[in-house]
Amino acid sequence: MDDRPPAKRIRLTIDSASIEAAEGSTVLAAALENGIYVPHLCHHPDLEPAGVCRLCLVDLAGKGIVVSCKTPVAEGMAVRTETPEIASIRRVIIELLLANHPWDCLSCGRNTDCKLQQAARHAGVDESRLKRLRRTDRVLPLDRSNPFFTRDPNKCVLCGVCVRTCASIQGTGAIDFIRRGFDTAVGTLGGKPIAESSCESCGECAARCPTGALSIKESEVPAREVKTVCPYCGCGCGVVLGVRMDRIVGVRGDRENPVNRGRLCVKGRFGHAFVRHKDRLRMPLLKRNGKFEEISWDDALDAAAAGFGMRRGDAFALLASAKSANEDAYAAQKFARSVMGSNNVDHCARL
Amino acid sequence: MAGLAATFGSGAMTNPISDVAGARCLFVIGSNTTQAHPIVAHEIREAVRRGAALIVANPKRIDLARHASIFLQIKPGTDAALILGMMRVIADEGLKDTDFINRRCEGYEKLAESLAAFSLEEAARITGVPGRQIADAARLYASMKPASILYAMGVTQHTCGTDNVLALSDLALLTGNVGKPSSGVNPLRGQNNVQGACDMGALPNVLPGYRRVDDPEARRIFEAAWECDMPGKPGLTHAEIFDAALAGKIKAMYVIGENPVLSEADANHAKKALESLEFLVVQDLTITETAKLAHLVLPAAANAERDGTFTNTERRIQRIRAAVPPQGQAKPDWRITCMIAEKLGGRGFGYGEAREIFDEAASLIPAYAGVSYERLEAGGIQWPCPAKDHPGTPILHVERFSRPNGKAAFAAVRYRPPAETPDSEYPLVLTTDRSIFHFHTGTMTRKSDGLNLLGREEAVVMNPADAARIPAADGEMVRVSSRRGEVQARVKLSDTCPAGLVSMTFHFAEAPTNVLTNSALDPVAKIPETKVCAVRVERTQPGRAGT
Ligand code: SF4
Numbered sequence: 001m002d003d004r005p006p007a008k009r010i011r012l013t014i015d016s017a018s019i020e021a022a023e024g025s026t027v028l029a030a031a032l033e034n035g036i037y038v039p040h041l042c043h044h045p046d047l048e049p050a051g052v053c054r055l056c057l058v059d060l061a062g063k064g065i066v067v068s069c070k071t072p073v074a075e076g077m078a079v080r081t082e083t084p085e086i087a088s089i090r091r092v093i094i095e096l097l098l099a100n101h102p103w104d105c106l107s108c109g110r111n112t113d114c115k116l117q118q119a120a121r122h123a124g125v126d127e128s129r130l131k132r133l134r135r136t137d138r139v140l141p142l143d144r145s146n147p148f149f150t151r152d153p154n155k156c157v158l159c160g161v162c163v164r165t166c167a168s169i170q171g172t173g174a175i176d177f178i179r180r181g182f183d184t185a186v187g188t189l190g191g192k193p194i195a196e197s198s199c200e201s202c203g204e205c206a207a208r209c210p211t212g213a214l215s216i217k218e219s220e221v222p223a224r225e226v227k228t229v230c231p232y233c234g235c236g237c238g239v240v241l242g243v244r245m246d247r248i249v250g251v252r253g254d255r256e257n258p259v260n261r262g263r264l265c266v267k268g269r270f271g272h273a274f275v276r277h278k279d280r281l282r283m284p285l286l287k288r289n290g291k292f293e294e295i296s297w298d299d300a301l302d303a304a305a306a307g308f309g310m311r312r313g314d315a316f317a318l319l320a321s322a323k324s325a326n327e328d329a330y331a332a333q334k335f336a337r338s339v340m341g342s343n344n345v346d347h348c349a350r351l
Numbered sequence: 352m353a354g355l356a357a358t359f360g361s362g363a364m365t366n367p368i369s370d371v372a373g374a375r376c377l378f379v380i381g382s383n384t385t386q387a388h389p390i391v392a393h394e395i396r397e398a399v400r401r402g403a404a405l406i407v408a409n410p411k412r413i414d415l416a417r418h419a420s421i422f423l424q425i426k427p428g429t430d431a432a433l434i435l436g437m438m439r440v441i442a443d444e445g446l447k448d449t450d451f452i453n454r455r456c457e458g459y460e461k462l463a464e465s466l467a468a469f470s471l472e473e474a475a476r477i478t479g480v481p482g483r484q485i486a487d488a489a490r491l492y493a494s495m496k497p498a499s500i501l502y503a504m505g506v507t508q509h510t511c512g513t514d515n516v517l518a519l520s521d522l523a524l525l526t527g528n529v530g531k532p533s534s535g536v537n538p539l540r541g542q543n544n545v546q547g548a549c550d551m552g553a554l555p556n557v558l559p560g561y562r563r564v565d566d567p568e569a570r571r572i573f574e575a576a577w578e579c580d581m582p583g584k585p586g587l588t589h590a591e592i593f594d595a596a597l598a599g600k601i602k603a604m605y606v607i608g609e610n611p612v613l614s615e616a617d618a619n620h621a622k623k624a625l626e627s628l629e630f631l632v633v634q635d636l637t638i639t640e641t642a643k644l645a646h647l648v649l650p651a652a653a654n655a656e657r658d659g660t661f662t663n664t665e666r667r668i669q670r671i672r673a674a675v676p677p678q679g680q681a682k683p684d685w686r687i688t689c690m691i692a693e694k695l696g697g698r699g700f701g702y703g704e705a706r707e708i709f710d711e712a713a714s715l716i717p718a719y720a721g722v723s724y725e726r727l728e729a730g731g732i733q734w735p736c737p738a739k740d741h742p743g744t745p746i747l748h749v750e751r752f753s754r755p756n757g758k759a760a761f762a763a764v765r766y767r768p769p770a771e772t773p774d775s776e777y778p779l780v781l782t783t784d785r786s787i788f789h790f791h792t793g794t795m796t797r798k799s800d801g802l803n804l805l806g807r808e809e810a811v812v813m814n815p816a817d818a819a820r821i822p823a824a825d826g827e828m829v830r831v832s833s834r835r836g837e838v839q840a841r842v843k844l845s846d847t848c849p850a851g852l853v854s855m856t857f858h859f860a861e862a863p864t865n866v867l868t869n870s871a872l873d874p875v876a877k878i879p880e881t882k883v884c885a886v887r888v889e890r891t892q893p894g895r896a897g898t
Pocket residue numbers: 162165166170172173174175198199200201202203204205206
């Protein structure tokens with residue numbers, strides 16, 4: 001329950017569209033919420049505005065050019081998202097970013113989902129100028145130390161989204177800007193590999209990175225998505241599983257779920273490998289002479305019925321699971337009570 | 352959660368997780384929230400950013416202590432003494448909410464009596480925290496409203512667990528911090544569906560919806576619905592079941608998705624009990640340490656392979672959905688149970704899909720009556736939701752408490768020391784903790800190479816001063832022994848543990864920590880005291896085999 005009163009609605013025009021926004025929201029947020037694209041890299045709806053990428057410039061009638069992510073909406077405000085001057089500033093910013101950026105879009109994990117691509121497409125870039133601008137073939141080493149995501153400083157646009165995410169959302173503060181000038185980078189304390197830092201591997205930074213600088217390992221583009229709930233702790237975070245054929249190929253936090261509002265911890269985001277693990281049981285097993293042997297379901301049910309059938313009442317006990325669903329717990333206790341005649345039913349809540 | 356059920360009439364979290372950020376004061380006790388409930392920890396930090404005062408009480412200097420206005424590093428197992436001390440200050444300084452107490456509660460005399468017999472000085476002596484700090488915490492909690500209490504296993508896993516919870520609910524009632532947004536008493540449940548398993552009656556003394564099995568009226572309802580006769584005697588609890596098995600009284604056991612060989616306190620005892628069974632069926636995802644002892648092992652579908660519902664720690668009922676088909680011939684737990692039930696002649700187990708079970712449960716549990724899969728499509732619903740047009744109940748006890756007369760009951764609380772205290776033979780106190788990278792006994796997380804890399808192995812976290820006495824270096828293999836067993840693991844030096852306290856998780860089969868822990872039970876809730884036991888730490892002698 002958010003105890004803040006519902007915000008007042010403000011009316012303003014952006015380009016030719018007349019829109020409404022909540023009091024206190026920024027011009028950029030208002031535009032994006034109303035489906036009006038304004039180029040940006042360092043903005044993220046979950047984070048406080050930083051105003052560092054300077055791409056979201058807009059023209060305010062009577063005020064001139066401002067950074068829209070730091071400008072609150074006001075009643076009757078008239079906003080233009082593009083002027084010749086803004087367009088040329090944006091193009092220069094983009095070209096400078098691209099000049100140092102690897103050109104391997106097709107094989108990049110963020111391809112088609114990249115905010116730099118989106119901004120570049122919008123600004124329109126000139127190939128010959130790009131070639132001239134290319135400063136160096138700087139190839140910085142990748143940090144592959146974390147088992148779940150790779151850090152590629154060559155693709156970093158220094159928007160600071162990961163730094164702010166880690167500090168304010170995750171609360172860990174594992175990464176920050178290090179060095180200065182052309183050498184500025186995002187790194188850990190002492191420049192150690194991320195796996196040796198205080199990073200908790202939640203992947204929140206990678207989930208928000210606008211480019212391919214932080215990319216999830218072993219993720220594939222899903223063919224469909226299924227909304228469900230994390231199988232681990234009692235928080236019950238909403239997850240959206242990315243599925244391809246019969247495999248889970250990615251997980252993202254469900255932004256519509258009121259518990260986590262899109263956030264996940266390391267287990268919820270990366271802890272799904274067990275589902276297809278080679279050690280998963282795939283057949284019932286019966287122990288014969290101290291060894292497990294695979295048997296059919298029919299034989300397994302016969303064995304279970306024979307073993308339980310002669311040990312009803314007080315001789316029987318059932319431990320239900322606090323990890324499986326309500327339906328399982330209900331069926332289990334109903335079985336114990338109505339078929340086995342025993343109230344010896346418990347689960348792991350006490351532990 | 353026997354404590355809260357007695358005082359408020361319901362044992363669940365009173366307020367939603369989304370409420371936490373709006374509190375002006377948060378009292379987090381016995382919960383290493385950052386590790387065990389990471390998303391709740393986010394909300395706590397958000398509250399602090401908005402200016403809330405955070406009070407953290409924990410024997411270990413946990414990460415959350417960094418954000419706290421007051422950190423109370425209490426001796427393990429002294430929670431009740433701390434809370435009694437705080438309440439004494441609140442009562443003495445006139446900080447209690449008399450109006451709330453008069454209107455909404457009864458039995459204040461009981462608490463007043465407990466408090467009269469307990470001074471702040473005593474609280475300071477028992478907890479090892481200066482009285483001034485306890486008093487400051489009490490003043491903050493009583494004056495910065497709304498104030499919310501969050502607690503977890505650190506409070507309940509003691510022989511005095513129920514007393515601890517009663518003390519917390521008294522504290523909230525005393526200051527009127529119940530039934531309002533961002534207030535309340537909020538137990539954080541460890542596993543995804545602990546709340547749901549309780550709601551569904553997977554407990555020895557209650558039927559679905561917490562109706563007592565020894566209440567003939569309640570039994571009649573279920574006997575009619577299930578077309579059966581039911582025993583009216585409450586069953587044995589988790590720990591009692593293992594004792595009865597060892598004594599030969601329980602002969603057959605059906606273990607669904609649990610791994611007591613690692614999770615049970617005094618795990619050696621639990622293992623012996625399972626080994627003595629005539630017939631043990633274990634139903635799980637993999638061959639767990641418990642499944643190894645089984646006569647019959649049944650392959651269960653993972654949660655991502657089946658439909659159903661979970662009820663989270665804040666009573667939110669949410670849909671889970673099959674994303675992928677089950678591996679091999681694995682089946683959902685409910686389906687396997689129902690097939691066995693039908694083989695044994697059970698009636699009313701012919702469900703075609705999970706939704707039919709939910710509908711039946713909802714028809715018998717008043718708090719679920721208004722919930723259906725259709726409604727859950729639009730998002731989770733917090734119980735109680737008694738009717739189809741009821742929106743659910745984010746905050747409990749707003750108008751009345753769930754007890755028959757609508758009033759909350761103050762409880763008398765008494766401090767009792769832990770069952771086992773350190774002595775010359777076992778000079779250190781061991782407490783169990785959790786790692787963010789693993790879950791419970793690791794049956795799922797240990798199957799992830801990545802998580803194994805991040806959380807490689809068990810560690811004995813200990814203060815450098817204690818390690819120097821052994822002497823043991825950081826990373827050195829040591830043997831930890833208690834009166835019940837021993838394990839080996841590597842030392843991790845850290846001043847998060849004060850001198851005298853060591854901590855371990857129980858995520859690793861290689862170092863089964865629970866062979867050490869004490870199965871002494873809280874007399875009411877029957878929760879074993881895994882949070883405190885006396886141990887000795889020694890260097891491993893060369894050539895000695897591991898346990
Ligand atoms: S994974 Fe999480 S903890 Fe690690 S750097 Fe990213 S945001 Fe921070």
